[in-house]
Amino acid sequence: MPSVPDKSTRFMIRLARWGCTNRPFYHIVVLPNRKPRNMRPYDQLGTIDPMTNLYGEVLVSINFDRLKSWLNRGAHLSRPVEHMLGLAGFYPVHPTSYLFAMRNQRKAEKQKAESVKEENKSVGSQS
Template identity: 50%
Template sequence: MLIPASGTGQYLANSVKAIRFAARGCTNRPFYHIVVTEVKRDQVDPVIEQVGTYDPIPNEYNEKLCSLNFERIKHWIGNGARVSNPVRELLGLAGFYPIHPRTYMTSWRNRKKLEDEINSQEAEQENDK
């Protein structure tokens, strides 16, 4: 019998729960389910519930697709589930949490890298003249 992708719904009442990524997909094509699971469970063990998905590979419109079930996420957080840092970052971008500081640092680094590339291209053009 296969375990449903949305989860079994079975868990120990007093166990600590976590909302985290469960890696799916294949080599060079990652895909993540955002799941509620017991903290001590392995990533391949059955999950309690799937509350979203995240596709980190940009599509033809340069969009990274994400779907979240905010009602169920609120329910599990209200029941004491911990949220992992990567999921917290994603929820910050979605407006559920404040934006994570790592998001600001990543965008700052990306802007700095782009500025450096533009400056080096301009310097090369001036040297060519």
């Protein structure tokens, strides 16, 4: 048995990047795993607009009916899609989401600590 399962013929629910240079826009599409990214898909399940709008929102639309039917047919999910479905509350939150959150939290803490240190320094030099 091969150590990595052959996914070449499986249906994947994955992202296709549309939009243009410096302006990403994704379609959530159903395609076999090893087909070109922007091929004409078997089905389109939704869209993701990753750039924040006027109200600071990332807009995600998903056709849950079609999604469920494709999952019933044994379609697999790519990681970014799993990530989004976890955030939507459809699936349990994906572990990588927690990882991102943890990294950001640490970075913020570090920055905070540094800024506090600098402030202390500047206060010390003034006095």
